[in-house]
Amino acid sequence: MVSASAASVSVCLILLLLGSLMGPVMAEVYFSSLPRNLIVSASPKPGQVLEAGVDNITITWGLNQTLPPNTAAAYKNVKVRLCYAPNSQADRGWRKTTDDLKKDKTCQFGITQQPYSEVNSTFVYGVERSIPSATYFIRVYAVDSSGAVVAYGQTTDAKKKADLFDVVGITGRHASLDVAAACFSAFSVFSLVFFLVLERKKTKK
Ligand SMILES: *[C@@H]1O[C@H](CO)[C@@H](O)[C@H](O)[C@H]1NC(C)=O
Numbered sequence: 001m002v003s004a005s006a007a008s009v010s011v012c013l014i015l016l017l018l019g020s021l022m023g024p025v026m027a028e029v030y031f032s033s034l035p036r037n038l039i040v041s042a043s044p045k046p047g048q049v050l051e052a053g054v055d056n057i058t059i060t061w062g063l064n065q066t067l068p069p070n071t072a073a074a075y076k077n078v079k080v081r082l083c084y085a086p087n088s089q090a091d092r093g094w095r096k097t098t099d100d101l102k103k104d105k106t107c108q109f110g111i112t113q114q115p116y117s118e119v120n121s122t123f124v125y126g127v128e129r130s131i132p133s134a135t136y137f138i139r140v141y142a143v144d145s146s147g148a149v150v151a152y153g154q155t156t157d158a159k160k161k162a163d164l165f166d167v168v169g170i171t172g173r174h175a176s177l178d179v180a181a182a183c184f185s186a187f188s189v190f191s192l193v194f195f196l197v198l199e200r201k202k203t204k205k
């Protein structure tokens with residue numbers, strides 16, 4: 001007994017030690033700590049509905065010109081991402097926003113990654129067929145030479161309410177009908193069984 005608890009204590013200590021050693025290596029970046037230094041715009045009008053696999057989005061980004069140019073001295077690359085708006089995240093843990101960017105599920109879809117440029121950059125993104133039906137915005141992360149995110153910009157406001165657009169996914173165009181059909185057939189099997197059981201009970205009595 002004594003040796004077992006001693007063993008578990010030492011396992012705990014080893015885990016703690018490992019944790020503290022790994023801490024600085026896996027430095028966490030919190031979204032709330034990032035400056036919004038990039039200005040990002042995209043072609044969809046607020047509320048516009050785009051079709052996955054069909055429509056294109058033109059995205060433009062650059063440093064906020066009122067900031068001193070050396071603000072961007074450490075910017076090496078940019079990552080442009082497609083992000084879920086809050087109304088498409090509700091009750092969906094797998095899309096949840098977390099301040100720790102390693103755990104954040106808001107911006108799951110990569111659009112492009114390219115070297116940071118001092119002049120405004122533009123990219124035309126063909127909405128991929130795999131993009132699910134949802135409401136979105138676009139965010140651009142500036143990344144330093146170590147790969148750490150150091151700044152951002154996005155097409156919506158801080159509350160992620162303004163300038164959102166919708167994508168209708170490939171499956172979304174037919175899925176709701178399929179789901180309804182599946183529900184109905186499941187329900188009819190269930191009611192058949194239910195009535196058979198009921199009938200049996202009646203005849204037994
Ligand atoms: C999207 O861009 C592609 C490639 O440039 C083009 O062929 C296509 O017609 C565009 N789609 C729309 C809806 O503008």
Ligand SMILES: *[C@@H]1O[C@H](CO)[C@@H](O)[C@H](O)[C@H]1NC(C)=O
Nearest residue numbers: 036037038039064065066067
């Ligand atoms: C650009 O930066 C200035 C100064 O920080 C700020 O007041 C302004 O709101 C920014 N512009 C945009 C569009 O974010």
Ligand SMILES: *[C@@H]1O[C@H](CO)[C@@H](O)[C@H](O)[C@H]1NC(C)=O
Nearest residue numbers: 039041060061062065119120
């Ligand atoms: C870059 O984009 C910003 C915001 O859209 C605009 O104010 C600025 O004039 C642009 N700069 C250049 C060099 O085009």
